[in-house]
Amino acid sequence: MTVIKKYYGVFNEGSKIIQIVCAILINLPVFAYGACVGWMSPTTLLLQSDESPTGEAVSNFDISWMASISYFTCIPSDFLMAYLSDKFGRKFSLLFISATCAVSWILLLSSVNVYVMIFARAIVGIIMGGSFVTCPLYTKEISDDSIRGALGCLVILFQTSGNLFLYVIGDILTYRTILWICLSLPVFHLIIFMMMPESPSYLVKHGNVEEAQRVLAWLKCRQPEDPVILRELDRIKKEQMKDEEGSKFLLKDIVTNKILFRAFCITMVITLGREICGAITVLNFAGEIFTIASQGESLLLTPNQQAMMLGAVQVAGAMLASSIVEKAGRKSLLFITSLISGLSMCALASWFVSRDMGVFAPTWLPVVTLCVCIFCDSLGLQPISVVITGEIFSYKYRGTVLAMTMSCASLLAFLQLLFFKTIANSIGVHVAFYFFGAVCLSTALYVIIVIPETKARHLEEIYEDLRTKKEKARDREIEKDKEGNEVTAV
Incomplete structure (x- = not known):
């Protein structure tokens, strides 16, 4: 117990606090995305007024494209983020999301041209894709079953909080001040997220089993040799071995x-x-x-x-x-x-x-x-x-x-x-x-x-519920036949 306390500092053995903190850090880009979406509400009124930073009121057509273009660019971005997450890792993908978010705000700070604004809003589609593809993946893979649902719901909590944050500051602050505050969100995440580890599932998939064991131990506040950690590592291996049996x-x-x-x-x-x-x-x-x-x-x-x-x-x-x-x-x-x-x-x-x-x-x-x-x-x-x-x-x-x-x-x-x-x-x-x-x-x-x-x-239990009665009955018959053949052979 003394070794465990020294290893984990102030946290007790089996504490879930590290998983909660990690889930919060994982979902910070979702908060930044929520701010991107919320930005349209107060800004539309400003852009279509006589005090528009563009020098003249922006047309309804241009505003419509600013509001909708991110949903269109999100379609290919979803597959891009899924590819990056599987190829280069969940951590790299989240850093890429924050970097992209920063670029979007820098473009808005650099120019008040309507086409630049529409392009900056198009980039938000990448952030949207990452927020709802990579962040839920990463959160699921670092969470215990007992808190998996609660941490999974953070993606919507952070998105809606980002929306509300922009609605509030959009009503009281100036146009450029809002942009600088929004730029600080992804920059902060880029800096702080460097300390985060990769997800255990990704590490196992790419053959780094020892590192996956250390990450699991850190997340669950246990020693790497703890039976709980070894069982979880074995479950991840079995799940991925089963995946390899299928088609590419x-x-x-x-x-x-x-x-x-x-x-x-x-x-x-x-x-x-x-x-x-x-x-x-x-x-x-x-x-x-x-x-x-x-x-x-x-x-x-x-x-x-x-x-x-x-x-x-x-x-x-x-x-x-x-x-x-x-x-x-x-x-x-x-x-x-x-x-x-x-x-x-x-x-x-x-x-x-x-x-x-x-x-x-x-x-x-x-x-x-x-x-x-x-x-x-x-x-x-x-x-x-x-x-x-x-x-x-x-x-x-x-x-x-x-x-x-x-x-x-x-x-x-x-x-x-x-x-x-x-x-x-x-x-x-x-x-x-x-x-x-x-x-x-x-x-x-x-x-x-x-x-x-x-x-x-676990996945096996869920899939058992998805099987029909006929499939379950057929499998039971197959099992009985196998047992009968084994007895006959003996």
Whole structure:
């Protein structure tokens, strides 16, 4: 015990504090990404005013591209970050994300040309890809099963906190002061993250088993020869040896292997449910909803105050998710948030129908349903979909699947931001919100029927739940035949 205390300093044997600190450092680029996204809200008002730093008001067309271009560039960036993470390591990829983020802010500091601004916003797509591909991978691979879900939810907490941070400073500080503060975030991460080790799974994959053992011991606050460390190291080796049995073509494995294909379908469904729940369009439609709801009322929030209110709701949901995910479980939390989000979207759509028909509709209802939708999105739909995707695949497939699901999510977000208002004006906004509600309710039903619980479970246990009764019965028959042949041989 004396040796252990000397080895780990102030931490007790088996403490998880190092894993928590590492997860926070891993997700700092996500906070910086949240700031990149949040920057558009207060800056749009400034760029389209008479006091625009460009010298003249920026057009709606250019603003639309500034807002949406990062989602488009994120599509190839997801696969780029998955490749870099597997080829050069999780640590290198995170340093690359922060360096890219710094370049984006330096471009905005260097020029007020609209095309330079759009290019700087396009670079944000790389940061977005890394935030939702590399950071969840890295966090999962340094976390114990008992805290894996809570630490996995940090990605949404840090993103929403970054959004809120920019909403607040964007309302009180000058244009260039905001840019300098935002530049300091990735620079700080670049400096401090040099001390972080590589993930144990990556080290084992590349033959550095001794270093992986030392890193595991450091993360779990135990001696390298501790049985807990040796068991964990053996589990990682077995998982990767099993991966080597499959094809080198990952998509072929996913399509031909029934269990992998079912797992892939689960990740795609919950990703689509997350992106088409209405949260993205609600955030962009919030100003008009607040304006309509405030007619005849004494309360009227400014656009920045609206953004801060929604940002606070997002952060509250993400904080609660990190607190209760290990108690509530992934499945129940995803089901409840999908169900409530679907009902709130249907209620909002009904409010629009009632208003158009001249029927009395309470003015507070849009505000409440909007906040409920955003809260559910950050409480369950966003974090749990990312956590489950990381938990339901082994090391070999994790990065590729996260890249594929994130690419689909980015494409959907890009299309929604670009075309939502046009479609809503042509067929009616209530139809759009009924559609979002139907998607959420369908997701809730799918969660109950198909998705297994992944909380504190190893991959083998999760995959056992994905097998059908026929497959289990067939395997039992095969085992009986093997045992019978062995007895006969003896």
